[in-house]
Amino acid sequence: MTTLQPSAQSRSARLAAVAGSGQFLRLLARIREAGLLIALAAIVVIVTVQAPRFLQISNLRQILLSVSILAIVAVGQTLVVLTRNVDLSVASSVGLVAYVVRDLLRDHPDIGIPAAIAAGLLIGALLGAINGALVTIGGVPAIVATLGTLYVYRGVVFAIGGGELITASEVPQGFRDIALSRPWGIPTPIIVAAAVALVFAYLLRSTRFGRELYAVGSSPEAARLVGLSVGRRVFTAFVLCGLLCGLAGVLWGARFGSIDARAATGIELQVIAAVVLGGVNIFGGSGTVLGAVLGAILLGTIQNALIILRLNQFWLQAISGAAILLAVTADALITRRVRRSLVVRLRR
Amino acid sequence: MRVAFVFGWQMSRKIEGTMSSPVISGATAHPSPASSPAPAAEVIGVAKSFGAVQALRAVDLTLYPGETHALLGENGAGKSTLVKILAGIHLPDEGEIRISGQAVTLRSPLEARAHGIAVIHQHPTLFPDLDVAENIFMGRQPRGRFGQIDWSAMRAEVDRLLAPLGVGFDSSTPVQGLAIADQQLVEIAKALSLDARILIMDEPTASLSAREVERLFAIVRRLRDHGVAILFVSHRLEEVFALADRITIFRDGARVITAPASDLTLEATIQHMVGRQLQTLFPKEPAEIGDVVLRVEQLTRAGVFHDVSFELRRGEILGLFGLIGAGRTEVARVLFGVDRADSGTIHLDGKQVSLTSPAVALQLGIGYVPEDRHRQGLLLPFPIASNVTLPILPRLSRLGIVNRPKERDLAAEFARRLQVKAAGVEQAVAALSGGNQQKVVLAKWLAANPRVLILDEPTRGIDIGTKAEVHHLISRLAVQGLAILLISSELPEILGMADRVLVMHEGRITGIFDRDEADQERIMYAATGQARIPA
Numbered sequence: 001m002t003t004l005q006p007s008a009q010s011r012s013a014r015l016a017a018v019a020g021s022g023q024f025l026r027l028l029a030r031i032r033e034a035g036l037l038i039a040l041a042a043i044v045v046i047v048t049v050q051a052p053r054f055l056q057i058s059n060l061r062q063i064l065l066s067v068s069i070l071a072i073v074a075v076g077q078t079l080v081v082l083t084r085n086v087d088l089s090v091a092s093s094v095g096l097v098a099y100v101v102r103d104l105l106r107d108h109p110d111i112g113i114p115a116a117i118a119a120g121l122l123i124g125a126l127l128g129a130i131n132g133a134l135v136t137i138g139g140v141p142a143i144v145a146t147l148g149t150l151y152v153y154r155g156v157v158f159a160i161g162g163g164e165l166i167t168a169s170e171v172p173q174g175f176r177d178i179a180l181s182r183p184w185g186i187p188t189p190i191i192v193a194a195a196v197a198l199v200f201a202y203l204l205r206s207t208r209f210g211r212e213l214y215a216v217g218s219s220p221e222a223a224r225l226v227g228l229s230v231g232r233r234v235f236t237a238f239v240l241c242g243l244l245c246g247l248a249g250v251l252w253g254a255r256f257g258s259i260d261a262r263a264a265t266g267i268e269l270q271v272i273a274a275v276v277l278g279g280v281n282i283f284g285g286s287g288t289v290l291g292a293v294l295g296a297i298l299l300g301t302i303q304n305a306l307i308i309l310r311l312n313q314f315w316l317q318a319i320s321g322a323a324i325l326l327a328v329t330a331d332a333l334i335t336r337r338v339r340r341s342l343v344v345r346l347r348r
Numbered sequence: 349m350r351v352a353f354v355f356g357w358q359m360s361r362k363i364e365g366t367m368s369s370p371v372i373s374g375a376t377a378h379p380s381p382a383s384s385p386a387p388a389a390e391v392i393g394v395a396k397s398f399g400a401v402q403a404l405r406a407v408d409l410t411l412y413p414g415e416t417h418a419l420l421g422e423n424g425a426g427k428s429t430l431v432k433i434l435a436g437i438h439l440p441d442e443g444e445i446r447i448s449g450q451a452v453t454l455r456s457p458l459e460a461r462a463h464g465i466a467v468i469h470q471h472p473t474l475f476p477d478l479d480v481a482e483n484i485f486m487g488r489q490p491r492g493r494f495g496q497i498d499w500s501a502m503r504a505e506v507d508r509l510l511a512p513l514g515v516g517f518d519s520s521t522p523v524q525g526l527a528i529a530d531q532q533l534v535e536i537a538k539a540l541s542l543d544a545r546i547l548i549m550d551e552p553t554a555s556l557s558a559r560e561v562e563r564l565f566a567i568v569r570r571l572r573d574h575g576v577a578i579l580f581v582s583h584r585l586e587e588v589f590a591l592a593d594r595i596t597i598f599r600d601g602a603r604v605i606t607a608p609a610s611d612l613t614l615e616a617t618i619q620h621m622v623g624r625q626l627q628t629l630f631p632k633e634p635a636e637i638g639d640v641v642l643r644v645e646q647l648t649r650a651g652v653f654h655d656v657s658f659e660l661r662r663g664e665i666l667g668l669f670g671l672i673g674a675g676r677t678e679v680a681r682v683l684f685g686v687d688r689a690d691s692g693t694i695h696l697d698g699k700q701v702s703l704t705s706p707a708v709a710l711q712l713g714i715g716y717v718p719e720d721r722h723r724q725g726l727l728l729p730f731p732i733a734s735n736v737t738l739p740i741l742p743r744l745s746r747l748g749i750v751n752r753p754k755e756r757d758l759a760a761e762f763a764r765r766l767q768v769k770a771a772g773v774e775q776a777v778a779a780l781s782g783g784n785q786q787k788v789v790l791a792k793w794l795a796a797n798p799r800v801l802i803l804d805e806p807t808r809g810i811d812i813g814t815k816a817e818v819h820h821l822i823s824r825l826a827v828q829g830l831a832i833l834l835i836s837s838e839l840p841e842i843l844g845m846a847d848r849v850l851v852m853h854e855g856r857i858t859g860i861f862d863r864d865e866a867d868q869e870r871i872m873y874a875a876t877g878q879a880r881i882p883a
Contacts, residue, residue, distance in 0.1 A: 206496040208489055211478075215486050218475035225473050226487045227458030285477035 033279065035327065036294040040301060047305040054308045061187065067300035068193035069094075069248045069255070070267065071293050074274040075200050076244030078292040079237040081275055082204075083217045084284030085135060085142035087238065088268050090245050092153035093127045095263040097249025099157050099166070102259050106170045113175050120250040121243055127153060128242015132235035150268070154261075161261040168257045179255035189251050193293075196244065201289040213237060217284025270320070274299055277324050298323065386449060388413045388577035389434070389465070389546050394443030396429055403429040405602045406443065411546060411577040416568065418588040418609070419581045420621055421598035427581050430598075431550050434579070435467040436460030447546070463546075466539030470551040472531040474523045481506040481519035484538045509537045513567055529560035536567060547571060548579045553587055557671040558876075565591050584838075585614055597621055632845050633823045638662030640698075641831040642714075642800050644683070647692030652678045653855035656692070660800065660831045665822065667846025668835045670875055675855040676835045677719060680802045683833075684716035685709035696800075710739055715793035717786075719804040719835075726789060728778040732770055733759035735777050735788050739796045762791035766821060783814025790821065801825065804835045819845060839868050851875050 047054045073090050080087045101120040104111065127149070134145035168176060181188050204210035216223045216233045223230050252264055278295030280287025302323065303316050391409040395402070404426045411417055421427050432438045434445070436454035444451050447463045454460045460467070474483045481503050482489070490505070492498045506519035515533050517526060523534065532552055539547055549568075553561045568591065572578055582588050588595065589609055596606040597620040604620045605612075612620075642660040647653070653675035660666050670676045681687045683694065685703035693700050696712055703709045709716070726735055736759040737744055744755050759773040766787040770780055777788055786806060793801060803822065807815045822845060826832055836842050842849055849866045851859035851874035859874030 202496075206499075208487070208491070208497065211482060211489065211497065212487065214478060215475050215482075218477040219473060222473040222475055223486075225457045227456065227461070228487050281477075285475070 033288070033291050033294060035330065036278065036291070036298055039323075039327075040294070040298055043298075043301055043305055047308060051308045054305065059304070059308070061190075063300050063304045064190045064193075064297070065187045066304070067296050068187075068189035069251050070270055070274060070300065071193045071296040072196050072244050072248045072251070073267065073271045074278070074292045074296045075196055075289055076241035076248075077271050077275050078278075078280050078287060078289055079200070079204075079213060080142070080241045081217075081272075081280050081282060082213045082284055082287060083234045083237050084220070085234060085237070086146065086272070086282070087128075087131060087241050088143065088146040088272075089127070089131060089149040089153055090241065090271055091264045091266060091268040092150050092157070093124055093242060093245035094249045094252055094267065095261070095265060096127065096153050096157045097124050097246045098253035098256075098259055098263045099161055099261060101175075101250055101253045102166045102171055103160065105172060105175055106166055109172055113172065113178075116175065117178075117250050120253070121246040124246015124249060125239050125243040127245065128239040129235070131242065132238030135238065136231035136235045154265070157261040157263075163260065165258050165260045176254050179251050189255065192247070192251065196247070197289055197293045204289055209233075209236070214285055217281075218286070270299060271296075273320055273324055277327050279327075386413070387411060387446075388448065390444075390446040390449075391430065391434070392444045392446065394430070394433060394440040394445070396433065396438060396441050402601050404433075404440070405600075407598065407601075407603045409579075409596055409603070409606070411579055413545065413575045413577050414572055415593045416572050416578040416580055416591050418592035418595045419579055419598065420585075420588060420595060420617065425598040425621070426601040427598055428550065429601075431467065431548055431579075431581060434460065434465055434546075434548055436465075461542060461544075464542075464544050465546045465548065466535075466542055466544035467548045468532055468535045468539070468550065468552055472528065472535050474531055474534060476524045477522070479520050479522050480510075480517060480526075480534055480537075483523050483534055484509070484541055505541070506537065509540050512570075513537065514563070527560075529556045529564070532556075532564065533567070536571075540571075544576065546577045546579070548581075550581045552580070553582060553584060559671070561587065585617060588617075589614065632665065632819075632847075633827055635663040635665075635823075635827040635847075636829075637664050637847065638829065641696065642683075642833075643695040643698075645693045645695070647679065647682065647689050647694065649678060649682060649687060650690045651855075653852070656852075656857055658850055658857070658860070660833060662799075662829050662831055663826050664847045665826050665832045665834050665845050667842040667849040668833060668852065669837070669839065669842045669849055669871055670852035671837070674852040674875065676852055677804055678855075679852075680716060680804055680833070680835060683709070683800075683802060684714060686716075710796055710798075713797075713799035714802065715739075715796055715798035715800070716802045717789050717793055717804060717806060719808065726777050726785060729776055731774045731776055732763060732768065732780075732788055732791075733773040736762055736773075736791045736795050738792060758795060759791070762795055763788075766791050766794075767817065781810075781814070783810040783818065786810055786814075786818060787821075790818075794825070798830070800831045800833070802833045802835070805837060806834070807836075807838070807841060839871060842866075842871070843868065 044055065053059060073094060077087055077090060097120045100123060101116050104119060105113070105116050131142075131146050131149055134140045134149070135142045138145065140148075177188075179187070179189055183191065204213065212223070212228055212233055215226075215228060216230050220230045223233075249264075253259060256263070274296035275287070275292045276282055276295070277298060278287065278291030278293070280292055299320055302319055306313060306316055306319070387410045389411040391407060393406045393408065394404055395406050396404040407426065407430065409417075409419075409430070419427050419430070429438065433440050434454070436457045436459050439453070439455065445454060446452065447465070452459075452463055454463065454465075457467075475486065478486070481499075484506050485502050490498045490501045503519040510518065510533075513533055513536065515530060517530055523531060526534070536547075547568075552564060556564065565587075568578060568580075572593075580588070580592060592609045594606060595609050595612055595617065597604045597617065599621060638661055640659045640661050644659075645657050647656040656675075656679055658666065668676050668679070678687065682689045683703065685705045685708050688704070694703060695701065696714075701712055703712070703714070706716070727738070733756050737750075737755045741750060744751050744758070756773055763770065763773055768780070768784050768787045768791065770784060777785055780788065790806070806822065807818050810818065819841070822832060822834065834842070834845055836845075843866060846866070847863050849859075849861045849863075849871060850857060851861070851871055853875055859871065861870060861874075
């Protein structure tokens with residue numbers, strides 16, 4: 001055995017390096033969230049220097065309020081993206097629910113607000129179920145299936161509403177209070193979004209269902225081998241995403257003064273932007289609710305900063321896009337660097 | 349060449365004697381199968397066909413608790429089909445599976461698992477994004493009072509399972525960064541946590557270094573001594589003889605023989621597998637060795653390999669041997685322009701060249717057949733013709749438009765020369781057997797008409813019959829004047845094929861041997877970093 005000493009030593013060094021690499025990779029997973037916080041802090045500092053009122057409570061409240069609905073949908077999108085799918089129909093779902101709930105309350109104010117909310121959630125879940133069925137039973141790739149339903153759902157809203165506008169005065173004040181009330185001085189949508197984020201963060205972190213979503217997205221084949229029904233998990237993710245779109249739709253319907261069939265058009269790209277910016281792997285298997293929510297907040301903050309700084313609103317899209325590219329590229333570069341340095345360490 | 353193989357077997361004994369830690373003992377006393385009355389699993393008259401192909405014809409196999417049973421056969425002999433039936437992936441058309449005497453139907457991997465069967469595939473199927481603990485407990489995580497996952501209990505249990513395996517990772521290591529050998533240990537830990545009584549391993553050592561193989565075998569022997577029945581599929585016969593108590597050989601979907609390993613010689617085993625008298629396994633023909641084509645001097649890529657120097661001549665096959673991680677493939681990648689060297693020079697025909705990309709290397713006449721043909725060598729869904737002509741498309745095109753008939757003719761010509769067994773050059777590569785896929789990769793690089801051909805593990809994972817064909821082919825290429833750098837982990841292959849053998853260890857060249865002075869011991873000592881053979 002004595003002749004083997006040098007090799008044995010280098011082997012144990014290698015093993016130690018492998019064990020160390022575990023911690024390294026785990027740290028890496030946190031880098032994105034830390035990076036988002038740093039970016040957020042940088043924006044806050046820069047903008048505050050320019051315009052101190054940026055940091056006023058009322059403005060911070062405004063940022064979070066404007067982000068809250070987006071964040072709720074981003075949480076739903078995260079569930080779907082984790083499973084290697086994507087839901088492009090979220091904006092249409094939100095718009096459909098927002099319009100239908102208002103329509104319902106205008107024509108039948110006596111059914112009551114709780115029933116209207118329940119209907120909104122149910123419709124959302126149903127829309128999600130249709131997406132899920134197309135993908136899992138129909139075998140249609142998610143990006144195609146939900147592109148189809150994006151148009152179909154929006155078409156349904158137009159069919160129901162035509163060009164008609166439903167103004168604030170046509171629905172009960174109690175409904176509008178869902179979005180406008182401020183318990184403890186905090187607007188309700190922010191509280192709802194925070195609750196959603198907490199519940200789903202817990203779900204993803206600490207329940208079998210949550211971990212199985214990661215498993216399914218990380219390796220569908222391995223998931224099948226351990227007896228997980230991939231289709232069922234994917235379907236459930238779509239339903240939950242639809243449900244959250246329903247919730248977001250209710251809040252949308254309550255929050256804005258007047259609503260027409262174009263409600264929430266185009267937010268699906270902001271939602272996906274938030275999710276990707278938040279470090280959720282677009283190919284499934286990794287990412288967190290916290291990241292997605294931070295991504296949404298960062299986008300909302302940039303938007304707000306542009307207003308405060310009186311910059312052209314049209315810059316927003318370019319800046320959001322640049323932020324995403326920056327975040328994803330930095331991520332990829334760091335990961336590659338770390339990998340390479342790991343390999344070098346292992347080989348030595 | 350029979351000598352090389354027999355010698356190889358003695359060699360593996362030798363490795364065992366010198367290298368194994370005290371825990372691993374080569375010849376442990378264990379209950380002989382005959383004395384264990386109750387089989388752990390029985391396969392009785394199982395048949396399975398896929399379309400017109402009869403994959404299994406009424407095979408029988410009995411596994412006893414506490415035995416390691418090797419399943420051998422050429423590719424297509426039906427080993428994988430049987431493994432998949434036992435794993436619950438396929439249902440047999442006929443016949444019966446019994447577990448502990450009870451007839452069972454294994455409809456899914458889950459049902460197989462419920463019956464105590466654990467399967468370790470050649471490429472472990474794990475969740476790369478999740479950590480070791482989650483991989484072991486996915487779908488059955490321990491839960492707390494509110495149904496939430498009990499992470500600390502899970503981690504503690506996994507660390508307890510890992511402790512006796514002597515691994516360099518723990519329960520919270522992400523699987524992403526683990527080597528294949530370590531991933532297999534994760535699978536073994538999973539089998540342990542399931543309390544599996546039947547462990548099936550499909551080519552587990554194909555991507556492991558000698559040391560990792562030793563560690564795996566030590567663990568397998570310990571499981572066997574605890575009464576686990578082990579079915580072991582392998583192409584590496586030396587390993588089979590080092591590990592197996594009994595051997596079953598399949599040929600063309602039928603069982604040829606089941607016998608105690610001690611009753612079979614290596615020669616007899618190979619004959620049973622191929623069903624024909626074995627002529628020469630490594631038919632290196634004498635080739636005229638010409639001028640130096642490739643000269644490498646002091647090539648270094650920091651942290652990967654250092655001061656690599658050698659010469660390669662026309663008509664020469666230069667073997668490059670080393671254990672996994674020695675840096676062989678990394679050298680090849682630099683020679684093909686994939687990676688850049690930090691220092692050192694490369695000369696082609698006496699002129700210094702700068703290999704900045706594979707396209708440049710190709711143009712200068714260097715071809716590289718990569719190790720992982722699925723990922724690096726072939727476009728699986730594409731037809732044979734497109735694969736073969738990929739590197740030379742510019743030559744087949746005018747104004748950017750490919751001359752399809754010309755492409756087809758050229759591909760057909762090479763497919764014929766290399767004896768690719770396929771319906772035609774329009775057949776998708778994915779539908780070919782491993783050996784034939786390898787021939788397509790070879791055809792692809794030969795079509796580019798290189799002067800230097802780098803072959804990285806050209807026969808890994810292909811059966812003995814095709815292997816001989818590939819060797820014959822390589823030899824003929826050398827005769828035709830190609831300079832060949834042959835990277836291989838198989839000593840018999842290197843000894844049989846190479847005119848000279850270059851040995852690497854941890855990124856450095858530790859030995860260069862001429863054909864007549866190369867022997868297994870010398871090469872192995874160099875490959876393990878030992879300066880010389882002790883007296």
